[in-house]
Amino acid sequence: xxxxxxxxxxxxxxxxxxxxxxxxxxxxVPTETVYxxxxxxxxxxxxxxxxxxxxxxxxxxxISHVAATEDAQALVTLDAAALALAERFWPGPLTIVAPxxxxxxxxxxxxxxxxxxxxxxxxxxARDLVARLGRPLAAxxxxxxxxxxxxxxxxxxRSLGGRIDLILDGGPxxxxxxxxxxxxxxxxxxxxxxxxxxxDDLAQASGLPVLRPEPGAALQSPGQMRSHYAPxxxxxxxxxxxxxxxxxxxxxxxxxxxxEDAAEIVDLSPAGDLREAAANLFxxxxxxxxxxxxRIAVAPIPRQGLGEAIxxxxxxxxxxxx
Numbered sequence: 001x002x003x004x005x006x007x008x009x010x011x012x013x014x015x016x017x018x019x020x021x022x023x024x025x026x027x028x029v030p031t032e033t034v035y036x037x038x039x040x041x042x043x044x045x046x047x048x049x050x051x052x053x054x055x056x057x058x059x060x061x062x063i064s065h066v067a068a069t070e071d072a073q074a075l076v077t078l079d080a081a082a083l084a085l086a087e088r089f090w091p092g093p094l095t096i097v098a099p100x101x102x103x104x105x106x107x108x109x110x111x112x113x114x115x116x117x118x119x120x121x122x123x124x125x126a127r128d129l130v131a132r133l134g135r136p137l138a139a140x141x142x143x144x145x146x147x148x149x150x151x152x153x154x155x156x157x158r159s160l161g162g163r164i165d166l167i168l169d170g171g172p173x174x175x176x177x178x179x180x181x182x183x184x185x186x187x188x189x190x191x192x193x194x195x196x197x198x199x200d201d202l203a204q205a206s207g208l209p210v211l212r213p214e215p216g217a218a219l220q221s222p223g224q225m226r227s228h229y230a231p232x233x234x235x236x237x238x239x240x241x242x243x244x245x246x247x248x249x250x251x252x253x254x255x256x257x258x259x260e261d262a263a264e265i266v267d268l269s270p271a272g273d274l275r276e277a278a279a280n281l282f283x284x285x286x287x288x289x290x291x292x293x294x295r296i297a298v299a300p301i302p303r304q305g306l307g308e309a310i311x312x313x314x315x316x317x318x319x320x321x322x
Contacts, residue, residue: 001162001163001164001165002162003157003160003161003162003163003164003165003166003167004165004166004167005153005157005166005167005168005169006166006167006168006169007168007169008029008030008125008168008169008170009170013168014125014128014129014132014168015132016166017029017129017132017166017168018129018132018133020165020166021038021039021040021046021129021133021137022040022133024039024040024043024045024046024049025039025046025164025165025166026038026039026046026049026050026053026163026164026165026166027039027129027164027165027166027167027168028142028150028153028156028160028164028166028167028168029125029126029129029137029139029142029168029170030124030125030126030153030168030169030170030171030173031122031123031124031125031126031139031173032092032093032122032123032124032173032174032175032196033093033122033173033174033175033176033177033178033179033195033196034141034142034149034150034151034173034175034176034177034178034282035141035142035149035150035151035152035153035155035156035167035173036065036122036126036137036139036140036141036142037050037053037054037139037140037141037142037143037156037160037164038065038126038129038137038138038139039137039138039139040133040135040137040138041062041064041105041106041107041110041135041136041137041138042105042106042107042135042136043107044107044108044109047062047107047109047110047138048109050062050138050140051109052163053160053163053164054140054143054144054145054160055144055145060112060140060145061110061111061112061114061117061118062109062110062112062118062138062139062140063095063118063119063120063138063139063140063179064106064110064117064118064119064120064136064137064138065119065120065121065122065126065127065130065136065137065138065139066119066120066121066130066136067121067127067130067131068121069083069086069087069090069121071121071130071136072086072096072119072121074101074104074105075100075101075104075105075106075117075119075136076096076098076099076100076101076104076116076117076119077098077099077101078096078098079098079184081184081189081206081208082096082098082184084205084206085182085184085189085202085205085206086121088205089197089201089205090120090121091121091122091123091127092121092122092123092196092197093120093175093177093178093179093180093195093196093197094120094179094180094182094195094197095118095119095120095179095180095181095182095193095195096118096119096120096181096182096183096184097116097117097118097119097181097182097183097192098116098117098119098183098184099115099116100114100115100116100117104117105135105136106136106138107138110138116183118181119136120179124170125168125170126139129168141178142156142159142160142164142167143155143156143159143160144159144160146230147159147230147231147289148230148231148282148285148286148289148317149178149282150282150286151172151173151176151279151282151283151286152171152172152173152283152286153167153168153169153170153171155282155283155286158286172283173279174279175196175278175279176278176279176280176281176282176283177195177196177278177279177281177282177306177309177310177313178193178195178196179193179195179196179197180193180194180195180196180197180198180202180309181193181195182202185211187208187209188208188209188210188211189202189203189206189208189209189210189211190210190211190213191210191211191212191213192213193213193312194308194309194312195309196278196306196309198305198306198308198309199212199308200305230316230317230318230319231285231286231288231289231293231296231317232289232290232291232293232294233247233288233289233293233294233295233296234294234295234296234318235296235298235314235317235318236295236296236297236298236318237298237314237315237318238298238299238300239256239297239298239299239300240256240257240299240300241256241257241258242256242257242258242259242261242262242297243258243261243295243297244258244261245261245263245294245295246261246262246263246295246296246297247262247263247264247265247266247288247293247295247296247297248262248264248265248266248296248297248298248299249266249267249268249284249288249296249297249298249299250265250266250267250268250298250299251267251268251269251272251277251299251300251301251302252267252269252270252271252272253267253270253272254299254300256297256299262297263293264293266284266287266288268280268281268284268301268310274302274304274305274306274307274310275306277301277306277307277310278306278309278310281310281313281314282313285317298314298318301314
């Protein structure tokens, strides 16, 4: 298959992308988080192509992207707390997992066999494309399953070129980190996947306590696979020293012992800014995802705020490969 790349800023590109999706094609789309691999969520064959292109396990659910809150309510039942969070953070990097409506216009493959659906209203090009199609878009990250998420069109092409129909090039993504995924419980917000919106932001906006993911719990949302976001080389976390030949990923100009033995040094944020580090994380992991890098050492990253999401992604990148 010949994968074309078109500029996302061109209205004609959006028209071609919408026509491709309506015909059952796959389109990589820039969002404010990472690039997503989009298909018509109502078209079972198109959704199956997502799994085929990514090599993705069928039991891992997908996010349904909508253009308006009313569109989300046609798919899932949102209680008052969920609607308040949607009002505060949509369009934006928040995904809400809620009970699916019996008449929801998405194929069962999208839910991964669960009685719930994950819904999000993205910003920018992705939202415009949903509106043009007139139906929800199922869209996980546009990369091979379990590998590093893409933050540029070049990352997508490197991972999925020849497997998908079209890439819309919108330049580097703004956040560089996937959406926060939550579910609402009777008197709390359940954080299923840390992301671009922090737990503190959720607590402040909802007035509810935020519960962290339960270790060993069954899959409830995208991004909960133990091994995920993994480059080819083995990843070692909380590195207080560097072993000879390792690529070192560090933060805030921190230099561990043995730094002179590092094959390369990349600082996620020399200024020690977690937002900058989050935006750079997947770009750095993508650059390290090459055959000559066998081992990657990651220096300690603060855990507060966006640091929680950064450490979550790094922990999955370092996990034993499924």
